[in-house]
Amino acid sequence: MKKKxxxxxxxxxLAVPLALLIVFTYLPVVSMFGYSVTAWDGLSPTKEFVxxxxxxEIATRPELFGVLKVSLYYIVASAAQTxxxxxxxxxxxFDVRFRNLFKGILFFPYLINGVxxxxxxxxxFQPGGTLDTTLRLIGLESLTHQWLGxxxxxxxxxxxxxxxxxxxxxxVLFLGAVQSIPAQVYEAAELDGAxxxxxxxxxxxxxxxxxxxxMVILAVSGSLSVFEIPYIMTGGANGSETFVISxxxxxxxxxxxxxxxxxxxxxxxxxxxxxxxxxxxxxxERVDLT
Amino acid sequence: MSxxxxxLKYASLVGAAVVMLLPLVVIVIAAAKTNDEYLxxxxxxxxxxxxxxxxxxxxxxxxxxxxxxxNTGIILAFSLVGSVLIGSMAAYALDRFTFRLRGLVIAMFxxxxxxxxxxxxxxTFQVVNRLGLFNTRWSAIALFLGTDIISIYxxxxxxRGVPRELDEAAAIDGADAFTIYRxxxxxxxxxxxxxxxxxxxxxxxxxxxxxxxxMPDRDLGVISTxxxxxxxxxxxxxxxxxxxxxxxxxxxxxxxxxLQRWIYxxxxxxxTK
Numbered sequence: 085m086k087k088k089x090x091x092x093x094x095x096x097x098l099a100v101p102l103a104l105l106i107v108f109t110y111l112p113v114v115s116m117f118g119y120s121v122t123a124w125d126g127l128s129p130t131k132e133f134v135x136x137x138x139x140x141e142i143a144t145r146p147e148l149f150g151v152l153k154v155s156l157y158y159i160v161a162s163a164a165q166t167x168x169x170x171x172x173x174x175x176x177x178f179d180v181r182f183r184n185l186f187k188g189i190l191f192f193p194y195l196i197n198g199v200x201x202x203x204x205x206x207x208x209f210q211p212g213g214t215l216d217t218t219l220r221l222i223g224l225e226s227l228t229h230q231w232l233g234x235x236x237x238x239x240x241x242x243x244x245x246x247x248x249x250x251x252x253x254x255x256v257l258f259l260g261a262v263q264s265i266p267a268q269v270y271e272a273a274e275l276d277g278a279x280x281x282x283x284x285x286x287x288x289x290x291x292x293x294x295x296x297x298x299m300v301i302l303a304v305s306g307s308l309s310v311f312e313i314p315y316i317m318t319g320g321a322n323g324s325e326t327f328v329i330s331x332x333x334x335x336x337x338x339x340x341x342x343x344x345x346x347x348x349x350x351x352x353x354x355x356x357x358x359x360x361x362x363x364x365x366x367x368x369e370r371v372d373l374t
Numbered sequence: 375m376s377x378x379x380x381x382l383k384y385a386s387l388v389g390a391a392v393v394m395l396l397p398l399v400v401i402v403i404a405a406a407k408t409n410d411e412y413l414x415x416x417x418x419x420x421x422x423x424x425x426x427x428x429x430x431x432x433x434x435x436x437x438x439x440x441x442x443x444x445n446t447g448i449i450l451a452f453s454l455v456g457s458v459l460i461g462s463m464a465a466y467a468l469d470r471f472t473f474r475l476r477g478l479v480i481a482m483f484x485x486x487x488x489x490x491x492x493x494x495x496x497x498t499f500q501v502v503n504r505l506g507l508f509n510t511r512w513s514a515i516a517l518f519l520g521t522d523i524i525s526i527y528x529x530x531x532x533x534r535g536v537p538r539e540l541d542e543a544a545a546i547d548g549a550d551a552f553t554i555y556r557x558x559x560x561x562x563x564x565x566x567x568x569x570x571x572x573x574x575x576x577x578x579x580x581x582x583x584x585x586x587x588x589m590p591d592r593d594l595g596v597i598s599t600x601x602x603x604x605x606x607x608x609x610x611x612x613x614x615x616x617x618x619x620x621x622x623x624x625x626x627x628x629x630x631x632x633l634q635r636w637i638y639x640x641x642x643x644x645x646t647k
Contacts (some may be wrong), residue, residue, distance in 0.1 A: 168390075197582075197622050209617065335495075
């Protein structure tokens with residue numbers, strides 16, 4: 085009797101967490117695959133089976149698959165963001181005046197509510213707004229622009245907002261990784277005559293390789309599933325519609341739940357592939373420094 | 375280091391600080407202007423009267439910010455208590471017991487972290503709807519608890535460092551598993567509980583899409599959705615919108631200043647899950 089109780093105990097503790105996980109994560113994922121082969125509108129009692137039609141539609145209608153191109157702007161932005169974050173992490177891991185103040189200023193935007201950030205940057209980019217006024221003050225009046233109204237600049241503006249929002253997270257992750265390298269390693273390198281550039285190139289970079297791997301996957305899967313900033317700021321207007329915005333509109337605005345589910349499946353598979361590639365290219369093991 | 379390098383280093387830091395702060399500073403300036411002042415001045419022109427709080431009053435009363443804070447508060451309270459209990463129970467079971475399906479359960483939690491949240495809402499919506507949770511606060515609470523893998527991870531990491539002798543001693547004294555969990559494990563987890571509360575608390579306070587999709591009723595507005603709705607009625611009244619933005623950011627700023635070290639550690643732990 086006692087033995088049986090012990091075997092049952094862990095399941096009792098796991099019952100509620102597992103039930104929630106299954107109902108709110110696995111059930112939706114499984115039913116999403118099911119909906120994706122139907123023409124269901126989300127309301128009617130019948131779900132007409134259409135096979136792979138939705139997937140064919142995604143692949144052939146340029147306004148569906150083509151919106152994935154918008155992700156490229158965000159991938160470029162994440163690359164810039166990673167370089168900037170690494171630079172500031174290296175600078176601030178050495179002795180700098182007002183170190184904590186700079187660290188706090190760089191990190192704080194990451195904590196701000198997304199809607200508030202959207203509003204802040206609508207104000208920032210509006211005609212005659214902060215950006216235009218700044219350009220005028222420094223004599224670059226010719227650059228003032230309808231930043232969010234022009235399809236040529238809207239995605240750069242939104243991607244820039246995204247850098248402003250997420251730089252702090254990358255920076256703090258890098259900072260933690262750089263600081264976990266023991267001080268003796270630098271001391272030894274300095275005795276051997278290594279300058280700051282050598283230290284960055286041959287000690288810091290190899291030492292933080294696992295974090296860079298993590299960053300790449302966060303950047304790519306994040307860029308594929310961009311949603312909040314463009315949805316709040318432009319609603320996807322002027323060519324800023326992302327894949328997720330178009331899937332969400334498909335489901336809740338046009339009531340094409342089948343097609344929307346197929347889009348969600350495509351995105352899920354893309355993210356899984358990226359994760360798998362990253363695991364193969366950058367193995368998780370820590371680099372040995374000693 | 376050479377002089378030029380030092381100058382460049384500080385110049386880049388100050389430049390970055392300006393880029394980070396400028397968009398926020400102009401919002402604070404705009405929030406103190408009257409409508410007339412706003413219409414006839416640039417973003418850097420200072421308001422005539424810094425003590426003008428009219429816009430804050432308008433944002434708070436007409437913009438439904440009070441309702442937003444109440445609803446966000448209720449959802450936070452239930453979700454955080456639930457997260458701590460559920461996360462610590464799951465972590466306790468996974469770290470302290472060996473059982474046949476342990477590997478499978480861990481794999482299920484890990485795999486779930488790869489599913490991008492926003493997209494599956496297409497199908498999650500049907501589940502929430504069928505459970506009768508649509509347009510209730512329970513929809514947000516249930517979803518925050520149901521997709522809560524970070525807190526399980528944080529608790530498990532922490533439990534790994536807690537010596538087993540403590541619960542074994544209690545077991546010898548005749549305590550059953552539930553008593554051990556409540557009297558030994560939960561009190562020992564206090565630092566991890568603080569981390570979970572901070573990480574989840576910030577995420578829930580900032581969450582936009584779940585309340586937007588599942589709680590369209592005006593009376594159920596949370597901080598994010600209330601501010602989002604400013605876009606309609608206050609469309610061009612940037613001095614009022616700015617006040618709303620400041621009202622939303624100030625609690626975050628206070629929390630950051632008070633809990634800096636916890637926040638740095640907690641959020642980096644959460645991101646590396």
